[in-house]
Amino acid sequence: MVDEGFRPNPVTLTAILASCSRSGLIDQGKHIFSSIHSDYGFEPTVEHYACMVDLLSRCGYLVEALQLLESVKSSVTGSMWGALLAGCVMHKNVEVGEIAAHQLFQLEPNNASNYIALCCIYQSLGMVDSLSTVREKMRDLGLVKSPACSWINIAGRTHIRPRGTVSSTSSDDLQNTISN
Numbered sequence: 579m580v581d582e583g584f585r586p587n588p589v590t591l592t593a594i595l596a597s598c599s600r601s602g603l604i605d606q607g608k609h610i611f612s613s614i615h616s617d618y619g620f621e622p623t624v625e626h627y628a629c630m631v632d633l634l635s636r637c638g639y640l641v642e643a644l645q646l647l648e649s650v651k652s653s654v655t656g657s658m659w660g661a662l663l664a665g666c667v668m669h670k671n672v673e674v675g676e677i678a679a680h681q682l683f684q685l686e687p688n689n690a691s692n693y694i695a696l697c698c699i700y701q702s703l704g705m706v707d708s709l710s711t712v713r714e715k716m717r718d719l720g721l722v723k724s725p726a727c728s729w730i731n732i733a734g735r736t737h738i739r740p741r742g743t744v745s746s747t748s749s750d751d752l753q754n755t756i757s758n
Contacts, residue, residue, distance in 0.1 A: 588614075588623050595629035599636060607633045621651075628657045635665020640674045656685045660692070667698050675699045690721040 586594070591614060598607035611630045614622045622630075627650055634643035643662050647654050659681045666675030675696060682692040693716045700709040716722075727740045 586618065588620060588626070591618070592623070592625045592629060595626060595633065599629055599633035602633075602637055604633060604637045604639070624652065624655055624658070628655065628661055631658050632661035632665070635662050636668065638665070638669050640665055640669060640671050644674050644677065654681070656682060656689075659685065663692065663695050667695050667702075670699060670702050672699050672703060672705070687719070688721065690716065690723055693721060694723055 591610060594610055595607055598604075598610065607630065611622065611626060614620065614626060627646065631643045631646055634640070634646065640662065643665065647658055647662065650658070659678045663675060663678040663682060666672075666678060679692055679696040682689065686692060693712055697709055697712050700706075700712065725740050727738055730737050730739075
């Protein structure tokens with residue numbers, strides 16, 4: 579892109595960093611992130627930081643992701659802490675996960691998914707007492723997990739199927755519609 583004379587703007591660099599994150603291209607992502615200021619002359623945006631935290635977290639560099647968040651000059655957003663927490667769930671890191679979760683509890687006190695993510699870490703590590711404490715806090719706050727469901731749009735009509743429900747008639751109808 580640069581070789582062809584095009585100069586990327588902040589949105590383009592966000593897309594590139596997001597692609598690096600999804601592909602696990604840690605070295606390329608670090609290089610691009612560090613070049614935002616030096617090569618392109620602007621400060622990294624919230625989106626750039628969120629992508630970089632996501633990249634580091636997915637690749638297991640959780641402490642480095644936390645250090646990056648601690649170095650942010652502007653205020654750290656829920657999406658940044660959420661990316662770190664998701665990486666902690668993936669890599670079963672309770673120490674950094676608790677830090678991220680508690681930051682999210684302050685920023686988004688009514689977001690049940692943050693509590694559930696911390697519960698997932700505790701459950702994966704067999705930390706029953708901690709798991710019970712978080713679930714109790716969710717009950718005290720009146721937070722409930724939204725049930726998972728699948729959505730499919732067929733011929734302009736949306737079909738919603740809550741997780742765990744089985745209706746052979748509607749399943750057969752959907753399968754026939756898809757097959758035809």
